[in-house]
Amino acid sequence: MRFSHSIQFNAVPDWSSHYIAYSNLKKLIYQLEKTVHQQIPSGDAESRPLIQHEDPETVFARALDVELEKISSFYVVKEKELIEEVNELLRDVGNFEEEAGDNGELRPPTRGSGDRMPRPTRTRSMSARSRISTEDGNDDSEDDGDENTGLTSGKRRSSSNKRRRSIPGHMLASTTDMTASTDLTRSVRRDSMVYEDYAEQAVLFSSGIMLKKRIITLYVQLCELKSYIQLNRTGFSKVLKKFDKIIDRQMRAKYMETYVDSACPFREETTRGLEEYINKLVKAYMSVVTDGDEEKATRDLRSHLREHVVWERNTVWRELIGLERRAEAASLGHALLGRDTDPKLLLQGDGLPVKEITTPIGRFRLPVWLFSSTILTLVTIIGIFLVMLFVPFMERPEQQNCLALLVLVSLLWATESIPLFVTSLTIPFLCVVLEVFRDPTTDKRLDSKHATAAVFAAMWTPVIMLLLGGFTLAAALSKCSIDKRIATFVLSKAGTQPRTVLIANMAVAAVASMLISNVAAPVLCFGIIEPMLRNLPAGSDMSKAVIMGIALASNIGGMLSPIASPQNVVAIGIMEPAGAPTWGQWFFIVIPVGIISLFLIWILLLITFRPGKGTTIVPIRPVKDPFTGIQWFVTIITLITIALWCASHQLEHIFGDMGVIAIIPIVLFFGVGILTKEDFNNFPWTIIILAAGGLSLGKAVNSSGLLQTVTEAITERVQDYSLYGILVVFSSLILVIATFISHTVAALIILPLVFNVGNGLAEPHPNLLVMAGVLMCSAAMGLPTSGFPNMTAILKEDPAGQRYLNVKHFISRGVPSSILTMIVVVTVGYGAMRVTGM
Template identity: 70%
Template sequence: MKFSHSIQFNAVPDWSSHYIAYSNLKKLIYQLEKTVHQPGTADVETRPLLRNEDPDTVFSRALDVELEKVSSFYGVKEKELFDEVDDLLRDVGSFDENGPNEHDGPMRPVIQQPTTEQVKRARGPRSSQSAQSGHSLHSTEDGIEDSDDDDDDDEDETSALNKKRRSSINGGMARRRTVANFMHNSTDLTASTDYTRSARRHSTGFDDYAETAQMFTSGIMLKKRIVGLYVQLCELKSYVQLNKTGFRKVLKKFDKINDRDLRPKYMDSTVESAYPFLRDTISHIEENIEKMERAYAHVVTHGDESLARKDLRSHLREHVVWERNTVWRDLIGLERRAEAASLGQGLLGAQNDGMKVRLQGDDAPQAPTKKINTPIGRFTVPTWLFGSTMFTLLGIIAIFLLLLFIPIMERPEQQNCLALLIFVSLLWATEAIPLFVTSLLIPFLCVVLNVVRSDEAPYARLKSKEATAYVFAAMWTPVIMLLLGGFTIAAALSKCKIDKRIATFVLSKAGTRPRTVLIANMFVAAFASMLVSNVAAPVLCFGIIEPMLRNLPSDSNMSKAVIMGIALASNIGGMLSPIASPQNVVALGIMQPAPTWGEWFFVVIPVGIVSICLIWLLLLVTFQPGKGTNIVPIRPVREHFTALQWFVSAVCVTTIALWCASHALESTFGDMGVIAILPIVIFFGIGILTKEDFNNFPWTIIILAAGGLALGKAVKSSGLLHTVAERISGEVNGMDLYVVLLIFSSLTLVIATFISHTVAALIILPLVYDIGDAMEQPHPNLLVMAATLMCSAAMALPTSGFPNMTAIMKEDATGQRYLHVKHFISRGVPSSLLTLVVVVTLGYGAMRIIGM
C-alpha cells in the first residue's frame, strides 16, 4: 500500500493533523529535484527557500519541523494518558477494597448513589484535556504550537478524514446521550460495547449530575475506563510506529529522487534519538498496556489475563472499525485494485486498442435519466434513448432487417450470414453498444438464424441444438487459452515489477543526449509491448520517465517527442510477438499451418527495428528535441533481484521457449494453448497471482476475441466466405502476388486506423486468408501475416490504438496536455506509411524466405 494511503488508513481521526505531512514532504522533494537540475527555474514562492542551499540542508530543516510537531504532540498525549492510568489503578484498588471481590461470584452491576468525590473522579482530570484533544490541541498551554499552516500542509493527507470525522462526532454525541435510556437493562458486555463505540468522546465527562448518577455503577464504570484507556494506549503506540515509518520512507524517497544518502545519517542522529522513538518510550507504552490488561482481568475476568487480553483486543477492533469504517472501505477497495496486476489498466476498464476508457469505482455514477409521460403512466428512462446513439442503433437494426429479406445471396444460410456479418461489423465500428456485448450477440444470432452447416457433404444446415455446440466450441479454442497464458505472464511480470526493473536498467544506460534517450525509450516501449501487451507498455514507460518530464520545461519539444515516441513504438511492439496483441493471437488461429515463434520473430524483428528507427528519425526532424534540452538521467534500481523475481523470470522464459519449440513438441503438448496452462497453474497455484489478479484480466478482450472466432467459423461454415472470396479473387485474378499484398495491406491499414485493431483483424483476416488460398499460387499465410502487421501499424489518429489514447491524455504539472490531435496527424500518418513500406518490402522478403 502507498504510504500516503496508509496514513489515512491507520491514523486516529482526532490526531490527523499531528502526523508527519508525508504528501507535502514529497512535493518538497520534487521541488528540490527541479532546483538541482534547473537552477533558477523554481517558482517565486519556493525560490527564496531553495536557492543556493544544499538539498540535504533544506530537506533536513523541513524534517526537523515535522519531528518537533510529532514529538510535542506525543509528549502531551503520553502525560495525559499515563496520568489517567495512575488514577485508574488507584480506583481499581479502591474498588477491590469496597466492591465485590473475585470470591463473590460474577460481578453484577449495583445501582448506587455516587458520592461527590466519585463524580469528580469520573469527570476529571481528563475533561479539560480531552476538550483540547477534540480541538486538535490548538491551545499552546499544553506545549503544542499549531497554526493554520499545519492544517494546510496536511490537507492532502487528512482532508478526507476530517470530513468524515465531523459526522462521526455528531453520531457519537447522540449515542452518548441515549446510554442512560437502556443502561438499567444492559449487561456488562452491551454496556462496554456501546462505550467503545464512542470512546473518542468518553473523556469529556457526563452532561449533568443526574445523568452521571443514573449511569454510575462501580464495576461497569471501571470496565469502561479500562477499555477506553487500552484503546488510546494502543493508538498512541500506533502513532509512534506510523510516524517512524513515515520518516524512514520519505527519507528513502528523497535519497532516490535526488541521488543522496541522507537517510542513514538523519535516522540515526535525529529520528532514533527523539523521545517518541526511543526504545524505552515504546517499552513504557507497552507496560501501561499490560497494566490495563491486568486491571481488566482483575475487575472483569476474575484473574484470567488471556481472556482479558482477547476481550480487550476485540473491543479495540470494534472501536477502530466503527471509527474508521468509511476510510477503510474506500481505501481497501482502491488498494485492492491498484495493487492487483492489471496489465496496465488497474482502475481503467479499457477494453482494447481503439476502445474508450472508463473509470470504474465502487460507486459507479448513475446513468443520466429522463422522465416521460405516457398514457399508462410516468416512466424514468435513460437519456441515451433520445440521443444520437439510439438513432445509430435503430439505423443498424433497420439495415440488418433489410438484408435478411432482400435477396442478395443464392442460399438462405449465406443470406442470413451476410446480414449477421454486416450487422456485427457496423456495431463494432460505431460502438453503439460495448464491443464485447456485440461479440456475445454472435453465437445467439448464429443459432437463431441457422447459418451453420455441417462440415461434410451434403453440407446441410444444422439444427439449433447441433449448431449451439458447434458455435460454442468455436468460441473456446487453444487460441483463447494462449491469450490467457499471455495475460498471466504479463500480470506476473507486472506484479513482481520485473518489467519496470528491466526497463529502468536499460533507460539508465541511455545517458542524457536527447536523441539517445528518445530511441532508448522507444525500444524499451516496444520490448515492453512484446512482453506485457501494448496496453500496459505506455503506462509503464510514462511512469519511468516521469522524473525526466518533471524537470523539462512544460513546452519542451523533448517532452512531446518522447511521449509520442513511446506511443508509436508501443504500437509497433504490438506486432513483435504472437501474444503481444489480440490480433496476433487471432491470426495464429486462422493461419494453416500456424507459424512457429521462431518464424514469427524472423519476420517481425527486422520489420519492428527498422520501423522504429525510421519513426525515430521522423521525430528528430519534426520535433528537434535536442535544442536547449537538459535531461535528468534515469537512475537504475539499486536493489538486487529477489528470489521471487528470479523464479517468475525463469517460469516466463521457460514458457516462451516451449512456445518457440511448440512444433517440435507437438507430439507431447499438441498445441501452444496447452503450454499456456503451465504459467497459469504455477503462478495462481502458489499464490504469486491472486483471485483479484484473475478478476482483473481484460475479459472484455477475451470475449471479443471469442466472438470474433465464432463469427469467422460461422462465415466459413455457411459458405459465405468462400463465395465472397471467389468473387474478389475473380477481380484480382491474374494480378501478381505483390500487387495483391499492396492492396490488402493498404486496405487493412485504412480500416484499422478508424476502428479497433482487433476488430479490424476479426473482420478482415478470414477473408484475406480465403482470397490467398484461392489464388493460382496460394499464399494465404503471407497475406494474413502482412494484414496482421498492418493492424498494429495503424497509428495515424489519437484514437487509433490504446497507446495513442494514453499519450494524448498525458498532462504536465499544470494540467495541460503535452500532445494534441495535430501532433498525431502530422507524425502518426507518416509513421503508418513508413511502416507500410517496411512491411511490403523487408517483411515481404522475410516471409518469402521462410516459405509463407
C-alpha cells in the same frame, strides 16, 4: 494503497494535523530535484524558499526536523495526559475491588434460600436492574445490555461464607405467595432493615459500569497512540527512501538512526511503556468485568477497538465518497439536464433528468438517456440488422442470416455502442438462434443442439490458451519488477543527449511490448520517464517527442511477437496450421520490419519536434537491488517457455500446439504462489472474451458458406492482380479500417476474408496475406483512438493538469508513421515472408 492515502485512512481524525506532512515532503523532494538538475529562475515564487546552491540534503533535513519536533511535542503532551488518566483509573479500580470484596456481588442480589419470600422471576430482576442503570444517568441504551451482562457475570463465584443481601420485595414487585399476615409483617420489617444495603449495592453496580467505559476508552486511546508512533515512523522511512531514490543520496539510514530512532516517540522503551500500560488496562478490565479471565478481557477490548476503528474509517470514507458522488451528480446533471439549451428537460422525483415531449395523444415524460446518441445509434444498427435479416440478399437462408449477423457485429464493434466484449457474447447466441452453422459432411443446417456444441468449441481453442499464457508471463514479469529492472538498466545507459534518450525510450517500449503486451508496456514506460518529465520545462518539445515516441513504438512492438497483442493470436488461429510461422520465423520477419520502422519514426519525430533545443535531461538510474531467487525463477521459466514456442513445430509430436506449451508457465507461476488468484482475476478477460467471440464469428462465416461466396466475388475482381498487388491493396484497406476501429476488431473482421482470398488465388498464399494484414493492424496509429498506446499517451498530463499531446500531434505524426510502416511491411516484410516460404 499509496502511503499518502494510507496515512489519511489510518489517522485519528482529531490528531490529523499532528501527523507527518507526507505529501508536502514529497512536493519538496520534487522541487529539490529541479534545483539539482536545472537552473531555476530567480522570479519563481514557488522555488524562492530553496537556496539554489545549498545542499538538497541539508534543506530536506531541515524540513524533516520540523516534522520530527511537531510529532515529538504532540506525543509527549498526549502521553502525559493519558498516563495520568490511566493512573487515576487504576486507583479507582483498586477502590472498587475493595468495596466489591466487602459486598460480594456487583449486581443486585436475590434472596437466599433461608428467606420465606420466594425468589423473584428473571423478568423482575431485569426490570430492577434496568431501573438502577436509569437512576445512574446512563442513557446509552445500545450498550447497557452488554455492560450489565459483563458486570453481573463478574463476581458470581463468591464463597459461601460471604453475606448475601436480599432485594426488597416492594422494589421488585408484589408476589403471589404473601397471603399470611405474619409473613407479610416479617417481610416489611426485613425490607426496612436492608434498604440501605441495597442502595449501597446499586451505587457499586453503577460504578462498575462507568469503570468499564473508562477502561475501554483509555484502551482505545493508548492503542491509537501506539499506532500514531508506527504510522509516523513508517512515514519518515518512506519519504527518506523516496528522497534517496529521486535525489540519488544515501540519507535514509543515517537520519533514521541518528534522529528518528532517538526521538522520544520512537524509542523502544517508549513503546514498551505504552504496552505496559495497555496490559494494566487489560488486567483492570479482567478484574472489573471478566472475573479474572484474561483471554476474554483481551478479546473484549480488541473487539471494542476494532468497532471503534471501523466506525471511524467508515465515517471518513463515507464523507469522502459523499463529496465525490455529489460532484459526479452535479456534473451528470449539468451534462444531461442542459437547462440552458433545452428548457423541456425536467427532473424526476428520484433526481434523474427527463424530457417532456408532446404527441397527438398527449404529453409524455421520458428519461433523457433515451435520446442520447448512443441509444439512437444502437436503434439504427438493430434496424439495419432486421432489414438485412428479412430482405433477401443471398440464395441460402443460413448465408442470409450470417450476413446480417456479420453486419450487426461489425457495426457494434466499430461504433462501440455497447462494450466490445458484450458484442462478442451475443455472437454464439445469435449463431444458435439463427442457425447459421452447416454440417460439413451433409451440407445441411445444424439444429440448435448441434450448433451450440460447434460454436462453443470454436470459442475455446489453443489460441485462447496461448493468450492466457502470454498474460501469465506478463503478470509474472511485472509483479517481480523484472520488466522495470530491464527498462531502467537500458535507459540508464542512454546518457543525457535528447536524441539518444528518445530512441532508447522507443526501443525499450518496443521490447517491453513484445514481452508483456503493448497494453502494459506504455504504462510501464510512462512511469519510468516521470522524473525526466517533471524536470523538463512546461511545454517542452522533448516531453511531447518522448511520449509520442513511446506510444508509436509500443504499436510497433505489438507486432514483434505472437503474444504481443491479441490480433497476433487471432491471426495465428486463422492461418493454416501446417504453414503457420513458428516463433523463430515470426522473429525473422518482424524484427527487421520493427527496427527499420522505429528508426524512420525516430527521424520523423526529430525533424518535427526538434527536441534538442534547450533541453536538459535527468539521467534515469537503474534498480540497484540484487536479483532475487524468485526473479531468477521467473526469468528462467519465461525463457524456457519462449524457447519451446520457437521450436513448437519441431516439438509438435510432443506438445501438439503452442497452446499446450502455454500451460507450463500458468501451472508453475500459480502453483508455487508467485501469482495468486487475485492476479488470475485481474487478467484482461474482456480481451479474452473479445478474441473468443471473434473466433466463433469466423467459424460461423466459414461454416455458413458466406465466406466462400464473398471470396469468390472478390477473387473475380482481383484475379488479374499479382500477389504483390493484392498485398498492397489489402494492406492499404486494413490500415485505413484499423485506424478508425480497434486493431483486434479489425483483425477479427478482415483477416478471415483475406485468408480465403489468398487461398483462392492461382498461386495460394493465404498465410502470407494474413501475416501482412496483421502487421498492418498494429501499424495503424494515426488517431488517438488507434490502439491502447495512443489512448494512454493522449491522456498523459503534466503537473498542472494540462495534456502533453493533442489530436493534431497524432494526425501530423501518427499518419506519416503509419504510411512509413506500411511501406516497410510491403517491401522488407514481403521479402522476409517469401524467404521463409509463406
